[in-house]
Amino acid sequence: MTFRPLDRAGIAARIAQDIPEGWFVNLGIGIPTGVSDHVPPDREVIFHSENGVIGAGPAPAPDKINPYLVNAGTQHITLRTGGSFVHHADSFAIARGGHLDLCVLGAFEVAENGDIANWARSPDEPVKQVGGAMDLAIGAKRLWVAMEHITKGHGGSRIRRACSYPLTAKGVVQRVYTDLAVLEVTPRGFTVLDMVPGMTRQGLQDRSEAELHWT
Amino acid sequence: MIDKFVPDVTAALAGIEDGAVILLPGFGNGMPETLVEGLIAQGARDLTLVVNSGGRDTGPTADLLASGHVRKLICSFVRADSTAGRLFAAGKLELEIVPQGTLAERLRAAGAGVQAFYTPTGADTLLAEGRETRIINGRNCLLEYPLAGDVALVDAWEADRWGNLTHRESARNFNPVMAMAAKLTIAQTRHAVPLGAIPPEHVHTPGVFVHRVVHVPA
Numbered sequence: 001m002t003f004r005p006l007d008r009a010g011i012a013a014r015i016a017q018d019i020p021e022g023w024f025v026n027l028g029i030g031i032p033t034g035v036s037d038h039v040p041p042d043r044e045v046i047f048h049s050e051n052g053v054i055g056a057g058p059a060p061a062p063d064k065i066n067p068y069l070v071n072a073g074t075q076h077i078t079l080r081t082g083g084s085f086v087h088h089a090d091s092f093a094i095a096r097g098g099h100l101d102l103c104v105l106g107a108f109e110v111a112e113n114g115d116i117a118n119w120a121r122s123p124d125e126p127v128k129q130v131g132g133a134m135d136l137a138i139g140a141k142r143l144w145v146a147m148e149h150i151t152k153g154h155g156g157s158r159i160r161r162a163c164s165y166p167l168t169a170k171g172v173v174q175r176v177y178t179d180l181a182v183l184e185v186t187p188r189g190f191t192v193l194d195m196v197p198g199m200t201r202q203g204l205q206d207r208s209e210a211e212l213h214w215t
Numbered sequence: 216m217i218d219k220f221v222p223d224v225t226a227a228l229a230g231i232e233d234g235a236v237i238l239l240p241g242f243g244n245g246m247p248e249t250l251v252e253g254l255i256a257q258g259a260r261d262l263t264l265v266v267n268s269g270g271r272d273t274g275p276t277a278d279l280l281a282s283g284h285v286r287k288l289i290c291s292f293v294r295a296d297s298t299a300g301r302l303f304a305a306g307k308l309e310l311e312i313v314p315q316g317t318l319a320e321r322l323r324a325a326g327a328g329v330q331a332f333y334t335p336t337g338a339d340t341l342l343a344e345g346r347e348t349r350i351i352n353g354r355n356c357l358l359e360y361p362l363a364g365d366v367a368l369v370d371a372w373e374a375d376r377w378g379n380l381t382h383r384e385s386a387r388n389f390n391p392v393m394a395m396a397a398k399l400t401i402a403q404t405r406h407a408v409p410l411g412a413i414p415p416e417h418v419h420t421p422g423v424f425v426h427r428v429v430h431v432p433a
Contacts, residue, residue: 050315051385051388052385052387052388053385068245068383069384070242070243070244074242074243079384085384086387087389087390087392087419088240088242088267088315088319089320089323091319092315092319092320095316096320096335120341128292128310128312129292129294130291130313130315130342131292131314131315132315132316134314135314135315135316135317136316138334138336139335166340166341167339168340169335169340170355
C-alpha cells in the first residue's frame with residue numbers, strides 16, 4: 001500500500017480545518033504562515049502578527065501594496081475590517097499574557113513531553129534566530145506545531161522521545177501536524193489522531209523516534 | 216511656548232556621546248532611516264544598539280553596524296549571512312540575544328519604572344544559563360531587568376510641536392515603547408502638523424516621551 005505525504009500547503013490546509021470561528025490565532029514563519037489561506041473567508045478567525053497587527057488579512061493585489069503594513073515575516077498584508085494596531089509591548093502582552101487561543105509554530109523537533117526546539121540546531125550555531133518564538137511558545141492557550149515528520153537532511157525523525165536541539169520551551173506543545181499524521185501530546189506521550197491515507201501504524205512508527213500510541 | 220521641532224538632522228542628533236545606548240525601532244517599516252544616516256555621520260562611537268533584528272546587508276541597521284561605530288548589538292534575531300552575523304563571527308561585535316517579547320517588555324519596564332520582572336519566556340532555555348530563575352505559580356520563570364536607552368531614534372507619520380506622534384499601520388511597532396524608555400527621544404516625522412491637528416484620542420506616542428522632532432518630508 002502506498003501513501004502520499006502532504007505538501008507544505010497540505011499541512012497548512014489540514015490545520016485550518018481544526019480552527020473554529022472566533023479564535024484569535026498567531027501563525028509563525030514557514031508552514032504556519034499558509035494556514036490563513038485555507039480558512040474560508042466567512043469563518044471569522046482573527047489573526048495576530050507579532051509586530052502589532054490584530055486582524056491580519058491576505059496579501060494585497062500588487063497595485064494595492066501598503067508599505068506601512070507588513071506581518072511578522074515582513075510580507076505585505078492587508079487588514080481585515082475590524083482589525084487594529086498596537087505597539088510591540090502590547091502585541092507581546094497578547095502573546096505572553098494568554099490572550100491567543102492558538103499559536104502555530106514551525107519546529108525542528110517536538111518531544112513526547114511537549115518540549116519544542118525551533119530556534120537553533122546546536123548551542124554554538126552562529127545563527128541566533130530567537131525572534132518571538134519563546135514568547136509565543138509559553139504564552140498561547142494552545143500551541144500546535146506544523147513540520148515535516150522526517151528531516152530532509154539526514155532523514156531522522158522530528159518526533160522525538162527528547163529534543164536533541166536547544167529548547168525553545170518545555171512541555172508546551174499540545175498537537176503536531178506533519179506531512180504524515182496529526183499527533184496529540186498526552187500524558188502517556190504522542191497519541192495519533194489522524195494519518196494520511198495509505199499510511200500504516202507500523203509505517204508511521206518506523207518514521208518516529210518516540211513511541212506512538214493510538215486512540 | 217513649547218516647541219520641540221529642530222531645524223535639521225544635525226541639530227536633532229547634537230550631543231549624542233560615545234558609548235551611548237541607542238534604541239532603534241523598526242520591523243519591516245517604522246525605522247527612522249534619516250536619523251540613522253545622520254547618526255553615522257555624527258560619528259559617535261562605541262555604541263550599544265538595541266533593535267529587533269540585526270538586519271541584512273543593506274539598510275539602516277546594516278549601514279550603522281558596517282560603520283564600525285557599534286560595539287554591542289542587543290536584538291532578538293541575527294542572520295548568519297548578514298553584516299551583523301559576519302561582524303559577530305569575526306569577533307568585531309558583541310551580541311546579546313533577547314526574545315522579542317522580553318525585549319519589548321524590558322523597554323516598557325525601563326519606561327515605566329519597573330525595576331525587574333519574572334517571565335516564563337526563555338526560562339527553560341540556553342538563554343537562562345547562569346541567571347536567576349524561580350518557580351512562580353508553578354511555572355519556571357527568568358529574572359529580567361529593564362533596558363533603558365540614552366537615546367531613542369523614532370519614526371513618526373505626524374508630529375506636532377509638543378512632540379505628540381502618530382505612526383502608520385504596523386510602522387508603530389517599537390516606536391512608542393522605545394520613546395518612553397530613553398533619556399533623550401528624537402523623532403523624525405513625515406508630516407509636521409499644527410498643535411491640535413491630531414485628535415487627542417488618536418495620539419499614539421504622547422509628546423511627554425519625545426524631546427526633539429525633525430521634519431523629514433518624503
